[in-house]
Amino acid sequence: MKVDGPLSPLWVLVLTVLMGVSAGAQEEENPFADQEIEFTSADTLLGLVDSRASMSLNGPWRVIVDPMGVGHPGSFFGGFPRNKKASSGMELIEYDFSTAQQLRVPGDFNSQDDRLFFYQGGIWYFRTFESEQLNDTKLHLWFGAANFDAQIYLNGEPLGRHTGGYVPFSFEITDKVRSGTNELMVRIDNSLSATSVPTKRTDWWPYGGLTRDVLLVETPQNYIRNAKIALIDRDSKTIRVDIWAVGFDAGTSAKVSLPELDVTQNLVLDENGNGTAVFTAPVDLWSTDSPRLYDIVIEAGKERLEERVGFRTIETKGQAILLNGEEIKLKGISTHEEPIGDAGVAYSDEHALGLLSAAKDLGANFVRAAHYPYSRHMAKAADELGLLLWAEIPVYWNIDWENESTLSEARNMMGRLVERDWNRSSVIIWSVANETPYSEPRMAFLRTLIDDTRALDSTRLVSAALLGGSREKFAEIITHLAARGLANGGLGPKETAIFQGILKQAGDAAPTASGSVDVVIDDPLAELVDIVAYNEYFGWYYSALFADETGIGEDVLRPLMMDFMKDITIKAKVDKPIHISEFGAGAKYGRKGGEVLIWTEEYQAEVYRAQIEMLRASPQVQGMTPWILKDFRAMLRPLAGVQDYYNRKGLMDENGNRKLAFDVLNTFYAEEW
Numbered sequence: 227m228k229v230d231g232p233l234s235p236l237w238v239l240v241l242t243v244l245m246g247v248s249a250g251a252q253e254e255e256n257p258f259a260d261q262e263i264e265f266t267s268a269d270t271l272l273g274l275v276d277s278r279a280s281m282s283l284n285g286p287w288r289v290i291v292d293p294m295g296v297g298h299p300g301s302f303f304g305g306f307p308r309n310k311k312a313s314s315g316m317e318l319i320e321y322d323f324s325t326a327q328q329l330r331v332p333g334d335f336n337s338q339d340d341r342l343f344f345y346q347g348g349i350w351y352f353r354t355f356e357s358e359q360l361n362d363t364k365l366h367l368w369f370g371a372a373n374f375d376a377q378i379y380l381n382g383e384p385l386g387r388h389t390g391g392y393v394p395f396s397f398e399i400t401d402k403v404r405s406g407t408n409e410l411m412v413r414i415d416n417s418l419s420a421t422s423v424p425t426k427r428t429d430w431w432p433y434g435g436l437t438r439d440v441l442l443v444e445t446p447q448n449y450i451r452n453a454k455i456a457l458i459d460r461d462s463k464t465i466r467v468d469i470w471a472v473g474f475d476a477g478t479s480a481k482v483s484l485p486e487l488d489v490t491q492n493l494v495l496d497e498n499g500n501g502t503a504v505f506t507a508p509v510d511l512w513s514t515d516s517p518r519l520y521d522i523v524i525e526a527g528k529e530r531l532e533e534r535v536g537f538r539t540i541e542t543k544g545q546a547i548l549l550n551g552e553e554i555k556l557k558g559i560s561t562h563e564e565p566i567g568d569a570g571v572a573y574s575d576e577h578a579l580g581l582l583s584a585a586k587d588l589g590a591n592f593v594r595a596a597h598y599p600y601s602r603h604m605a606k607a608a609d610e611l612g613l614l615l616w617a618e619i620p621v622y623w624n625i626d627w628e629n630e631s632t633l634s635e636a637r638n639m640m641g642r643l644v645e646r647d648w649n650r651s652s653v654i655i656w657s658v659a660n661e662t663p664y665s666e667p668r669m670a671f672l673r674t675l676i677d678d679t680r681a682l683d684s685t686r687l688v689s690a691a692l693l694g695g696s697r698e699k700f701a702e703i704i705t706h707l708a709a710r711g712l713a714n715g716g717l718g719p720k721e722t723a724i725f726q727g728i729l730k731q732a733g734d735a736a737p738t739a740s741g742s743v744d745v746v747i748d749d750p751l752a753e754l755v756d757i758v759a760y761n762e763y764f765g766w767y768y769s770a771l772f773a774d775e776t777g778i779g780e781d782v783l784r785p786l787m788m789d790f791m792k793d794i795t796i797k798a799k800v801d802k803p804i805h806i807s808e809f810g811a812g813a814k815y816g817r818k819g820g821e822v823l824i825w826t827e828e829y830q831a832e833v834y835r836a837q838i839e840m841l842r843a844s845p846q847v848q849g850m851t852p853w854i855l856k857d858f859r860a861m862l863r864p865l866a867g868v869q870d871y872y873n874r875k876g877l878m879d880e881n882g883n884r885k886l887a888f889d890v891l892n893t894f895y896a897e898e899w
């Protein structure tokens with residue numbers, strides 16, 4: 227190798243390494259390689275965080291965008307966690323957190339800086355905090371969520387790592403924190419992959435960052451890690467409280483009380499720190515009409531925690547859903563976790579209240595919090611407002627069913643979601659997946675998630691949103707559209723010939739112009755869940771599919787389909803309630819036109835009318851959460867002038883302006899169903 231001129235230090239390094247390598251040196255001398263770091267995993271979920279002594283680490287954090295990953299320890303250019311500072315003015319340092327840009331925590335980074343709008347990669351977050359000498363207490367660093375992978379360093383040392391967005395995690399830092407100033411650094415990476423949960427392609431924005439609250443939580447030396455409170459028998463009003471505690475001796479007594487009712491129950495912790503109290507209390511039930519909540523106090527040693535809970539039961543009986551033993555129809559709406567009238571991710575209780583209030587204004591009693599766990603504020607706000615909730619993890623579309631780390635990521639997410647929100651009376655359904663095509667590995671993967679979920683919490687229902695429409699059923703529907711098209715007349719010669727051909731091919735099975743169809747959900751996953759949830763897009767995608775399939779224009783097919791929908795009955799092979807977890811159509815707010823023009827408010831409203839007629843006449847259908855309350859950000863939706871990277875199926879636009887379909891659904895929800 228020939229190098230002309232004076233050698234830069236970088237070249238000296240490169241040459242040293244190259245010569246070293248050729249002389250048989252080890253690979254780790256490579257200055258461009260990152261150091262292999264063994265991170266510890268997050269602690270088991272620390273629950274009831276709002277009832278604990280804590281200091282907020284929210285606010286402005288310094289950030290360095292690092293698309294090439296140079297900040298990792300060991301890297302020649304970076305090694306950010308050591309946060310070197312120039313002191314003599316002669317040190318070569320190519321980064322400086324003290325002058326770096328600032329971003330707000332909580333919040334995603336994509337919506338806080340235009341340059342980061344589409345960004346999917348690494349960003350380093352940095353801040354300091356002061357700590358005093360800890361006095362017989364423990365300190366935990368708690369994150370509401372970090373999307374999607376977080377590597378955490380405290381005072382330059384690796385603290386731990388958590389992979390999987392949307393769920394809380396924490397690390398005990400008692401022995402690592404120093405009195406005085408501490409430096410906290412988190413490398414967040416929001417890129418997704420074929421093996422992550424969710425995978426790379428989602429119809430929502432993969433917002434990255436420290437999206438939720440960050441807290442320093444202080445607990446006594448011996449503390450209660452989590453508690454689960456549930457009404458286990460409605461008639462006798464029997465309540466069960468399970469406690470998981472850390473550090474106490476076996477035989478330590480603990481106490482559960484409901485001060486408002488003057489009820490107190492003692493219990494004893496076992497050698498694992500676990501304890502259970504079962505007792506009765508004359509509670510009024512929580513319901514959508516009367517969302518009664520009680521304070522529950524749990525005490526052990528120096529620990530005293532409070533939780534606000536409602537007591538209710540949820541179950542299914544045949545094809546009915548029963549809330550407190552009474553049949554209820556789920557008049558719902560789907561949402562994404564984006565605030566109304568603001569950009570980015572919804573992270574605060576005001577944001578949650580804004581979304582839920584809009585759902586209430588719509589006349590809904592139920593909200594599908596799609597497609598991932600929302601902040602803890604959501605279920606708390608729903609508890610207060612008397613709204614029922616569907617909570618979900620992002621097992622979405624094409625998950626890598628056979629990959630072990632994918633499964634453990636999904637299990638970790640589900641576990642953390644359930645253990646965080648199992649005291650929320652609003653949450654009635656845990657959903658393990660959305661639109662996952664059938665395969666044996668998929669069944670095994672989801673069976674594990676369903677079993678986990680039931681083992682953690684048997685007091686709620688389990689579901690999954692299934693994928694709609696088999697090829698055979700679609701072919702059958704096309705024959706009906708052909709029969710109707712021909713009977714209506716007014717077709718051109720091309721359409722007439724195509725429709726005649728379709729009917730001829732159907733032979734004896736060709737329907738009449740007034741025929742009807744049963745769409746039967748037969749996904750075997752339906753056997754494993756309590757509620758058969760089903761996403762269907764009659765009136766929207768399916769018409770486009772039928773047009774592709776037949777060669778007939780959508781101008782002809784859409785009106786035919788709209789008319790035919792009232793003659794479709796949705797059923798399931800299993801004798802369980804069906805919930806229509808999605809239907810919808812896109813419309814740009816303010817875009818007006820005829821009923822047959824796509825993207826108009828009128829067309830969307832027509833789809834809603836036809837859907838409501840169809841679903842109302844399908845007796846097995848016990849609920850619906852149309853797609854969706856509000857337009858939301860989506861990289862899949864580039865159509866300029868209409869979508870502009872928004873999915874436009876909202877009943878409102880991103881600023882809360884209501885489209886015509888809002889009123890259609892609102893009117894239906896005000897009626898008896």
Ligand code: GCB
Pocket residue numbers: 429597660661761808853873875
């Ligand atoms: C679906 C998906 C949802 C999409 C929606 C749509 O079936 O579950 O995530 O956003 O359709 O608008 O296509």
